[in-house]
Amino acid sequence: MSPLLELRDLSVHYGGARGGTAAVKSVNLALDAGQTLGLAGESGCGKSTVAMSVLRLLPRDARIDGQVLLDGEDVRTMSWGRLRAVRWASASIVFQGAMHALNPVHRVGEQIAEPMRLHGTKGSVSELLAQVELPPRVERAYPHELSGGQKQRVMIAMALACSPRLVIADEPTTALDVVVQAQVLALLSRLVTERGIGLVMISHDLSVLAATCDRLAVMQRGEVVEEGPARSVISAPTHPHTQALASAFPVIGDPAFRYVTESAPEGPVLLRAERVKVDFGSTTAVAGVDLEVRAGEIVALVGQSGSGKTTLARTLLGLQKPTSGRVLFDGRPLPSSSAGLKDYRRQVQLVLQDPTSALNPRHSVYESVAEGLRIHRVPGDEGQLVAEALNAAELRPPELFFPSLPHELSGGQRQRVVIAGALALGPRLLVADEPVASLDASVRGEILALLLRLRRELGLGALVITHDLGLAWSIADRVVVMYHGEFVEQGPVEGVLLRPRHDYTRRLLAAVQPFGSV
């Protein structure tokens, strides 16, 4: 019997019939029904291209060589009509980023029912929704009315609509919170067992794949560099790239992933929040919390989305007025005048999650870094200050980067530009919102090392907002766990993460430790 999906010597080239760039090079993979195959790799390694080639969804300029056998039939040679019949009915895809993969102007139920009507499959939308543990009323909702986790479930329900034998899940949990992520993964695993479908899981996150896959293939620059049973690939990786990927996801409790070596010096308190409470109408986002950040100290504020951590950060930056309580910087309450706030924001700089959207695509690196200097009328030679900031952010030699535009840089380099823009103003405190969430595994470590070096050399204090406990373990001195607007636990990293006292902290930890190993 032929396997459910078999890739034989699959290569994909982009950009014209002759030459072009190879996105996928001679990939051989096979998957049987009832099995889960993981495809790991960093962005640009070709894993999504593999997924798209299975249903021939690649752009026109892509050239596919080799064979893509779906139930023994080559997708490459199918007629358009046959291909349309196979799409979704035999194999479906849970696309990356459910936010954009759903049509914003159609109701969810309509979108799920569409392939059923098209392929003449019987069944009901509410049953499908029930399978992915969503209430029937979701059927009448529009995508924007749902949370990220719900949208992802809708995508899964949609993928199951025509009872395909193969489901390809492309980064199905990337944009989700750890707790929701664990739920979605459990759901996918359950469906594989119950329905006997074959699942291809694509992710950059080895821990996600470890939790769900039987077999694992690691891709780098279009090639499969390592393949084997999931557990052995992860626990005993042989290829250096697999090792790099594995080491980029910190294991909480493992001293090898704790980059903070010396304990933080007892610096003066830079930022202090006293009984800060923020209400939006009748909902309380932040329920009266106290927080201190000292110079030279990195504090991680951890919580899932909706916990109030972003609201708190906005309040600390003076972007949101607290309903009650106050915020002090250097022992003085935050100024309320716009001039005073401007001066305050020079000392407290913000580093955002996604450097791609934080940078103006039409501004050169020089412009982006110099903009803050101009706004704050920082005295001194602008060119020199920009060069120093880029140097401090390890973009060397700085002159080389001056004329670059964001799209010419890698993700890690972009985040360095954002950090350089913050550093140029000589701040004393950095507030970083998920500083590495959008970065590839291998660059995460570099950016974290940069933050630690800045702390050490410039005595910067930092408040790192994240849902990622591994990140907290890697670089923070203290960790504060936020849940429903309150601090449920705080203290030194080792204490909180290794001996959690609050139930919620334990749940967060359990969600990121698929093997249960601490």
Place this chain on the structure above:
Amino acid sequence: MIGHLARKLGGALASLVFVVVLGFFLFRVIPGDPVVAMTRGRPVGSAQIADLRARLGLDKSLGEQFLDYLVNAARGDLGTSYVYNRPVADLIGERLWPTVLLVGTATALAVVVGLWLGIRGAWRRGSRFDRVSTGVALTQWAMPTFWLGMLLSMATGDLFPTGGMRYPDTPPDFLSQSLDVAHHMVLPVITMVAVVYAQYLLVMRSSLLEEMHADYLVTARAKGLRDDLVRRRHAVPNALLPTVTLVFLHLGLVVSGAITVETVFSWPGLGLLTYEALTGPDLPLLQGTFVVLAGAVITMNVLADLVYRVLDPRVRAA
């Protein structure tokens, strides 16, 4: 929803009041003495001129004139035309429908033609069809309306009437009258459509191009939808959103935009009336048309907002 509607209507009303106030002062700046214009070519004594001024209320101070204007406007009385010596409101009422007929037909055609060409062009971007249709549309858009209008009249010879709305000797029955009006409409409508459809084409084309790379289109293809269904059901409804705003905003403007076409083809509509009022200057008539034309823009704005809410569920929620 009700609250939103109330806010929108309140805003529209405030804009309208502002327009009414602006309408008064704007036309006081125009050079030319209306009394001199009215009596041009006739022997009149200074006593008669003073009498005429008093009758028109022009002897009062600007403040008093403004107050009179406001009080009358609030009652729906837009004053009496100097030239026609008839209530402005009646004149506008008479001329409004021909304009609505002409502009409405032309816009509806332009929207249909523009959107269809825009969708086809974007879906096959860079194809010969796309290049030709965009090029032709831009060329026509660049043409001055009056020039194109005159060119068309000359080129078609006696095929279509080149002025007015109906012949005086047409039988009074409904069918003959309708056919006559339609016959008269051919040239002005073609002129208007030719000039304006390019905007719809360009906006539709570029907003569909933006949607072309959207992830949900890949989803739709992966589901096994045919190419034209992907376009019709998924891409176009999303790409229509920015276009709708433009269409409605433009509908408001088109009423005044018809000034050139109506003048060239002597179409008895608001545009021609405005043109006549300008040559006076017939102050009350100018104020009146100004208020009505601005009111049309404001109304269309409100309508655009409402239609947008129907089309886009995301806006409805906000």
